[in-house]
Amino acid sequence: MIDHLENEDPEFASPACLMHEVDPAYMGLGSECRDIGAWRRVERRRLMEMRALTPLAEREERTRALCRRLDDVLPPDLRKTISLFWPMRGEPDLRTWMSSLRDRGATCLLPVVIQKNCPLVFRPWQQGDLLERGFFNIPVPVRGEEHLPEIVIAPVIGFDSGCYRLGFGGGYFDRTLAAFSSRPLVIGIGYEFQRIGSIHPQAHDIPMDLIVTDQSSMVREEPRSLLSGHHKCEA
Template sequence: MDEDDKPASLASPACLLHEVDPDYAGLPGPTEPRDWPQVNRWRKAERERLIAARLAMPAERRAAFGAAIAAQALAEIGAADGLVVSAYWPFRGEPDLRPLLQTLAASGGRTALPVVIAKGQPLEFHAWQPGDPLERGVWNIPIPAVPHPVIPDVVIAPVVGYDPACYRLGYGGGFFDRTLAALPRRPRIIGVGYSGARCMTIHPQPHDIAMDMIVTENGVVRPYDCTTRALT
């Protein structure tokens, strides 16, 4: 079983849709038992499908989509002066937001990258801006060569998949939700991904933490959008 697919005690409901009409969202009600093994199998298969789809996307299209996502994320962040913003090093076809980090740093923001410390442990965020030295971390993903832990005000997180309630399907390591639960204060969380990664639901589990929004090349998805549709 993947780490983030194990039942846990943390919860962060994205909107009130599950209280209004669970069937509308295609989710089990709060008292209905979940078929965890089935959900885990579905998540694994969906990860593989979505990653394969984005890797098959032409590089030029990924670059154009990444630029559109970066522009919309920048608009959502607003004035960066004084903010600590963490993004990520692109991996397996993820949107490349390194130019966004450069823009934020030039605007007075402090930028950072996530660092895997150990399996089963929360991520750390270390200060880094384009031009600073890097070294290879877990999975050979570059990380800051000089450790400088920071607490981000904004976390930009790539998604493998997402749903209308802004729950994130990740890689299955459980790092992201574990990290958010451990931070001394909750940052603003912006998920980023391609619109083709949208799922009807990721079948969120009790420990899953929803994003404040998901930014795609086609626009911004906010969790309260699902409540609005349910009530109209």
């Protein structure tokens, strides 16, 4: 068990599955899906390399600006369960901001893979709590009662004007959102340079309610959430 992990660089920042390795023809998918899948793999590599090449000091400054925007869209009294993430491979590090959420009454959660190809579960975590390496070496809380998040904050590799998120391609995030009996408020976060024209969304892709970057915030649907006064994404 470990109580603190820094600067780890596993293969995935979000758990992956093997669906992308199955022949699309076997799954009943056509050439269009194969072409989009190939394009996404190239685009992921490009965007991840761009993020990795961004100097640490610049990423930290962008993250501080991003957190200020998150503070603007969330209410001062935040007595809710909020799922965040353990930062990997240049993703915004929100752990300091998580402490401020706790001061505002929030219960902060981290996602946990219990079984491959199944929806994630969520356990509470705060600085100092023990962590262990879960699936794909991602740090997860050692113990804690499972909670359903009322707000989910997830990193993006890329995003578009429809508030669609390009992730690692494992399917865990969309699978988890689809399994919720009551959908939480879902916020994708990243840096402004991760914006792309379109992720070419497919039937299984679930859009975010909101995308927040260091320079902008975009709301897809109103009124559905705690949010108001932000640019509405084009559907």
